[in-house]
Amino acid sequence: MLNIAKPTIRYYEEIGLALKVSRDKNNIRMFSDDDVMRLRTIQCMRGSGMSIEDVRHYIELSTIEEEGIQERYSIILHQEDILMQKKRELEEQIAFIEHKKQRYAEQLQGERHSGPASWQAE
Incomplete structure (x- = not known):
């Protein structure tokens, strides 16, 4: 459940x-x-x-019914802001990982061998 x-x-x-x-x-x-x-x-x-x-x-x-609605609404909006920020951070991390995955896949297939690893090149 x-x-x-x-x-x-x-x-x-x-x-x-x-x-x-x-x-x-x-x-x-x-x-x-x-x-x-x-x-x-x-x-x-x-x-x-x-x-x-x-x-x-x-x-x-x-x-407390109606008296608490405004504050509950504010709390929900605040939590939504927190989650949206976490979502953006996760999306950036996923994009980074996908980029790295693609680079490594290309290197493993011999399409692009750049020699020793360089943080800037990746």
Whole structure:
């Protein structure tokens, strides 16, 4: 479903990020749609680099309905900016690696043998 380890869910419950979920007769957690959405939100925010305390604040804002919407929106915009910067950095790194891959492939095929490696030549 979300691919979150049991100890992580337990930790989120212990620190109050995730609500304690109900359990069936075999003591297996029974997640509601709201539980799943909350865990997905936590997982996404943590994956985007947000600290536990910032995630906690974001979730607390969701409990105050309309008063928290503007701040939650600002938080989402900020996280989007962070992720877009990471995306640009990753795209630059991928372009660099693809360039290197192409250069090495050419050299291995004998199309371009430049002698000893030169950082500027590559």
